[in-house]
Amino acid sequence: MNKQANKKTLPSVCPLDCPDTCSLNAQVQDGTLIAVKGSKANPYTDGVICNKVARYYPDFVHGQSRLTHPLKRVGPRGSGDFERISWDEALDLIHEAFAAAIVKYGPETILPFNYAGPHGELGGGSMDRRFFYNMGATMLNRGPLCGAVRGGAYASVFGNAPGMPPVQVLHSDLVLIWGNNVTVSNLHLAPLLKEMRKKGGKLVIIDPKRIKIAEQCDMHIQIRPNTDVVFAMGLAAELERRDALDHAFIGDWVVGFDTYMAQARDYSLEQVEEICGISAKEFHAVADLIQAAKNMACSFGNGIERGRSGGSGLRAGMILPALTGHHGRLGAGVVAKSGVATPKNQPRLHGDHLMKPGTRVFNIVDLGMLLQDDTLEPPIAAAMIYNHNPVATHPDQVNLIKGLMREDLFLAGSDVVMTDSMALCDVILPASSHFEHNDVFGAYGQNYLQRAEPVIPCVGESLPNTEIFRRLAARFGYDDPIFKADDAQLMDDAINSGHPQLNGIKGSALPVDKAIEMKALNGEQMIMCQNVIPATPSGKIELFCQDYEDRFGFGVPRYDPVLQDRPFVIITPSSDKRTNATFGGHAASQGLEMVEMHPLDAAERGLNDGAKVTVFNDLGKVTLQLKVTDATRPGVLYSPKGTWRATSDTGLTVNALIPSDVRTDIEHGAAYHETFVEVKPC
Numbered sequence: 062m063n064k065q066a067n068k069k070t071l072p073s074v075c076p077l078d079c080p081d082t083c084s085l086n087a088q089v090q091d092g093t094l095i096a097v098k099g100s101k102a103n104p105y106t107d108g109v110i111c112n113k114v115a116r117y118y119p120d121f122v123h124g125q126s127r128l129t130h131p132l133k134r135v136g137p138r139g140s141g142d143f144e145r146i147s148w149d150e151a152l153d154l155i156h157e158a159f160a161a162a163i164v165k166y167g168p169e170t171i172l173p174f175n176y177a178g179p180h181g182e183l184g185g186g187s188m189d190r191r192f193f194y195n196m197g198a199t200m201l202n203r204g205p206l207c208g209a210v211r212g213g214a215y216a217s218v219f220g221n222a223p224g225m226p227p228v229q230v231l232h233s234d235l236v237l238i239w240g241n242n243v244t245v246s247n248l249h250l251a252p253l254l255k256e257m258r259k260k261g262g263k264l265v266i267i268d269p270k271r272i273k274i275a276e277q278c279d280m281h282i283q284i285r286p287n288t289d290v291v292f293a294m295g296l297a298a299e300l301e302r303r304d305a306l307d308h309a310f311i312g313d314w315v316v317g318f319d320t321y322m323a324q325a326r327d328y329s330l331e332q333v334e335e336i337c338g339i340s341a342k343e344f345h346a347v348a349d350l351i352q353a354a355k356n357m358a359c360s361f362g363n364g365i366e367r368g369r370s371g372g373s374g375l376r377a378g379m380i381l382p383a384l385t386g387h388h389g390r391l392g393a394g395v396v397a398k399s400g401v402a403t404p405k406n407q408p409r410l411h412g413d414h415l416m417k418p419g420t421r422v423f424n425i426v427d428l429g430m431l432l433q434d435d436t437l438e439p440p441i442a443a444a445m446i447y448n449h450n451p452v453a454t455h456p457d458q459v460n461l462i463k464g465l466m467r468e469d470l471f472l473a474g475s476d477v478v479m480t481d482s483m484a485l486c487d488v489i490l491p492a493s494s495h496f497e498h499n500d501v502f503g504a505y506g507q508n509y510l511q512r513a514e515p516v517i518p519c520v521g522e523s524l525p526n527t528e529i530f531r532r533l534a535a536r537f538g539y540d541d542p543i544f545k546a547d548d549a550q551l552m553d554d555a556i557n558s559g560h561p562q563l564n565g566i567k568g569s570a571l572p573v574d575k576a577i578e579m580k581a582l583n584g585e586q587m588i589m590c591q592n593v594i595p596a597t598p599s600g601k602i603e604l605f606c607q608d609y610e611d612r613f614g615f616g617v618p619r620y621d622p623v624l625q626d627r628p629f630v631i632i633t634p635s636s637d638k639r640t641n642a643t644f645g646g647h648a649a650s651q652g653l654e655m656v657e658m659h660p661l662d663a664a665e666r667g668l669n670d671g672a673k674v675t676v677f678n679d680l681g682k683v684t685l686q687l688k689v690t691d692a693t694r695p696g697v698l699y700s701p702k703g704t705w706r707a708t709s710d711t712g713l714t715v716n717a718l719i720p721s722d723v724r725t726d727i728e729h730g731a732a733y734h735e736t737f738v739e740v741k742p743c
């Protein structure tokens with residue numbers, strides 16, 4: 062038979078934890094995924110995808126580390142010795158262990174230990190939530206691992222109303238990119254910024270590292286990490302001194318101005334210079350640009366949220382356009398959260414009504430400690446890790462591993478591939494990738510709704526997450542129809558078809574060859590303070606947040622420094638080789654990861670470019686390869702996140718250096734960047 066004849070190109074969508082949610086063209090031959098390319102179905106991603114997906118996805122789906130059948134641990138925990146078992150046996154083992162633990166301690170002894178590896182609505186959280194809610198298992202507050210700080214900061218200012226879709230930066234004449242590695246983390250914003258500059262607009266990058274986009278910008282503010290709140294509030298005070306605030310806009314749309322400005326005026330120019338490590342000249346130059354701008358947009362990544370003062374930094378940055386009247390027009394405002402416009406119905410999909418009131422809730426970042434807590438009542442006797450690689454991605458890796466290594470803990474796991482976390486499990490269930498199942502996709506960085514169908518059959522004996530939990534629910538005797546809903550039903554549950562832009566189209570009937578753009582309710586592009594109204598209690602932009610005052614003592618943003626007890630701050634943002642830890646087992650991620658150091662720091666320590674070094678603090682030690690470059694600030698080290706244990710001689714990654722007891726000012730988030738270390742040659 063002619064091989065080419067079997068070659069098909071089928072539409073799909075990228076499910077990875079990435080703001081862009083690209084539409085894809087999957088090339089398939091004889092049931093095998095042979096290539097992944099961009100498609101134009103989604104006009105925002107417009108046929109362009111990142112290198113890692115193009116290079117590694119076929120291997121992720123069909124390569125050596127793919128999990129193709131259920132496994133049972135036969136050696137000591139962590140030895141990697143597993144034996145193949147049948148699905149029936151695997152489900153029996155999990156049922157027996159969970160049921161025995163529940164008899165002994167009650168259902169809260171069971172922990173679903175999941176995060177957001179796949180971002181499709183079904184794969185990300187659907188039947189699994191129904192299963193664990195019905196069981197009465199311990200619940201998990203997942204946001205503190207990522208996103209809760211940025212999301213909470215945004216919601217405290219604008220409520221849960223959609224912000225500016227990224228494409229609107231084409232209408233801006235000034236864009237501030239703030240704590241966001243555009244070309245790596247959300248690459249489709251980069252060409253739009255280029256276009257904006259071509260039309261005469263200015264681009265300012267606020268980032269401790271000279272990231273790629275900072276090489277083509279008008280001003281790079283190489284700020285000291287975790288100090289953005291001082292910079293943003295200092296700017297607010299400076300613009301007030303210049304009489305450059307828009308009092309008419311403030312009168313119409315802002316509440317909490319006086320309380321906010323009282324705090325902002327506390328941050329003098331001298332403090333900005335000293336705390337942020339920025340010169341007065343740079344500070345004034347940014348203020349000049351803001352003062353001159355007609356349409357300023359500010360785009361915030363997650364970089365800022367990873368420090369103690371992260372929530373305050375994000376809020377203060379997000380408040381700046383409101384003070385200067387940069388809302389209510391195309392190209393003016395805050396680029397964030399436009400995906401909120403997607404009519405998802407997660408309470409219905411997740412079966413929120415099944416939650417047992419009063420069930421305990423754990424902060425995901427506490428688990429290293431909680432898994433080892435002998436006084437916990439009930440203890441965590443059994444857990445299931447899925448959609449997550451906690452060993453590679455949590456702070457305080459040493460304690461997390463210790464907790465997971467407990468011999469009396471029963472650990473079930475599910476993933477597409479063998480990972481550092483799966484390697485510690487007692488029973489592993491092979492999960493299908495989204496190329497093998499149906500799903501619907503909103504996005505967290507843009508405003509298109511998409512659907513995808515399977516393009517290949519399930520590889521080996523793997524099953525979609527939905528089917529895994531349908532089978533588990535059946536094994537546990539949960540016989541309500543809600544536990545038998547098929548994927549079409551789940552897609553219908555996931556989306557509110559009554560939304561004006563869907564014209565009654567159900568989730569399962571959404572087109573697969575085009576993306577649906579979510580707009581304002583009047584059918585026009587979304588514009589805050591014009592056709593989108595802040596969804597705050599006051600209906601205005603709120604500069605004071607009573608909830609944050611009550612819960613955290615941060616009614617207005619405020620700088621709250623952490624004492625630095627080692628010479629370097631190490632920051633660990635996105636890598637272009639991985640999405641978090643996904644693809645961490647593939648070719649480009651083998652061997653030592655690099656750590657960047659400023660030439661002055663390297664000279665002081667007599668360290669040369671290319672040297673193998675140990676980066677350490679009281680929590681752990683990691684081996685990395687030194688890259689000497691002035692792209693990073695003196696005193697700041699830079700090493701990408703998501704490496705796997707095998708890359709370091711110590712069997713630990715940079716996450717072993719990150720404390721879990723330092724938390725962000727709001728939402729108890731992980732403070733990845735409050736990590737202080739020393740470096741020595743290996």
Ligand SMILES: Nc1nc2c(c(=O)[nH]1)N[C@H]1C(S)=C(S)[C@@H](COP(=O)(O)OP(=O)(O)OC[C@H]3O[C@@H](n4cnc5c(=O)[nH]c(N)nc54)[C@H](O)[C@@H]3O)O[C@H]1N2
Pocket residue numbers: 076077078176177178179184206207363367447448449450451453454455475476477478480492493494495526633634635640641642643702703715716719733
């Ligand atoms: N040092 C440091 N650590 C960090 C951060 C940092 O800034 N610095 N950032 C944090 C951030 S932003 C995040 S979001 C977390 C993320 O932490 P994780 O959620 O643990 O990371 P991921 O690698 O995105 O996804 C987890 C797993 O999902 C699996 N997966 C991928 N696709 C599918 C699929 O289709 N089906 C199924 N069933 N599984 C799939 C992958 O194989 C992977 O093992 O890490 C955090 N860790």
Ligand SMILES: Nc1nc2c(c(=O)[nH]1)N[C@H]1C(S)=C(S)[C@@H](COP(=O)(O)OP(=O)(O)OC[C@H]3O[C@@H](n4cnc5c(=O)[nH]c(N)nc54)[C@H](O)[C@@H]3O)O[C@H]1N2
Pocket residue numbers: 078079080207208239240241242243245246247267268269270272284285286287288289361362363364365367368632633634635636637638639640641642703734
């Ligand atoms: N290729 C790739 N893309 C990804 C991911 C990935 O792992 N790889 N992860 C995805 C996920 S889960 C997320 S949450 C997003 C995260 O992606 P981004 O929103 O881009 O966040 P980070 O990569 O954590 O950091 C972004 C930038 O913030 C800078 N930064 C660090 N600390 C500070 C600070 O205190 N102030 C300021 N102003 N800047 C600071 C860093 O130097 C970095 O350049 O990306 C998503 N996209």
Ligand code: SF4
Pocket residue numbers: 075076077079080081082083110111112114248640
């Ligand atoms: S990881 Fe992000 S940029 Fe890459 S294909 Fe997926 S959605 Fe697109």
Ligand SMILES: [Mo]
Pocket residue numbers: 078207208363
């Ligand atoms: Mo994230």
